[in-house]
Amino acid sequence: MGMTASEVNKIKQAIPAPGVLPVIHERWSARAFADREVSGEDLKRVFEAARWAPSSFNEQPWRYIAGVRGTQTHRKIEESLVPFNQQWARKAPVLLLGIAKSTFSHNNAPNLYAVYDLGAASAYLVLQAAALGLTTHQMAGFDREKARTLLGIPEGYEFGSVIALGYQDDPETLGNKELINSETAPRERKPLNEFVYADWAKPLEWK
């Protein structure tokens, strides 16, 4: 017998720290999606969260193409994924493609922060999803030109990730040893002294 989804969540949860938002340690990127729809209300909530991300000049350059299972858009996003991601992500009830407008609307100048701000909006989105008991998995593994063609995305929009969104299922349902191993392995991150610096190449000393 394999592990259940809730047993996996215990392995995946980062060690809680007093004063740190619990949802930040709880969220992780599952691949086993249950055959269960996301309600329109919850879908609205995850976008309501993305909506309030900060952005350069408040441009809000993000745009999401939302494919609900059974629609042409879901099929097109699925088709643009690499085969490794297709095998599991096609089960997700919602597939989102995040894109960002490359220029500012107020003056048509290039927006150097378009993709950065899309990353922020999607971070809000995935945290909100976790708060609702949903899981998300962002993918870089898709054919950008195929997605652009299939979905008719014009020049002037840059790509973020494809985001699978839905409810988590037990790891065994992935039916593939490599995927199951990854689904049940503890999460890892660099310690603070490998990414917080007081100066170039000198880690910050903590008081």
Add this chain to the structure above:
Amino acid sequence: MGMTASEVNKIKQAIPAPGVLPVIHERWSARAFADREVSGEDLKRVFEAARWAPSSFNEQPWRYIAGVRGTQTHRKIEESLVPFNQQWARKAPVLLLGIAKSTFSHNNAPNLYAVYDLGAASAYLVLQAAALGLTTHQMAGFDREKARTLLGIPEGYEFGSVIALGYQDDPETLGNKELINSETAPRERKPLNEFVYADWAKPLEWK
């Protein structure tokens, strides 16, 4: 008499929505910073949040140069800001510069998601700061080449934003009408139907 910081927070808070994480509607980007240090414990907490953001291949490409007021690093980051930002951001007890490694560590291939993932980590950071009663303000307005030179950042790292971090003060302390007006104006965002699409140029219909 001007408004107090807590009166401003009432204006800035987005309308809460049931089921949406309150911190998402509460966080906004202040410019009036109080003369009050951020504790080492709270500084650790904001980076602990950034640490758990998702990233492509779990590369965690983000790195933060942290300038605490009184240090050379704080002065260097301040010096790289455009004058408009210097006038208020120099009061912030912490100035962070977010950068991202442009290549994957496992194979040296270009990481197309470096800046996207940095945007996500910084989004986690600013939400966590808000949860601790701190305010943040991200800035694109700085001279990237000056920052690169002053801080000795090598090629192979891309820039995110400069983040001012600290405690909020009353808007009047900004001492400049333009800044005070912006500090006390309600926040605005596009409605969902302007950024959530079922297909290119067709807004998603909500069930």
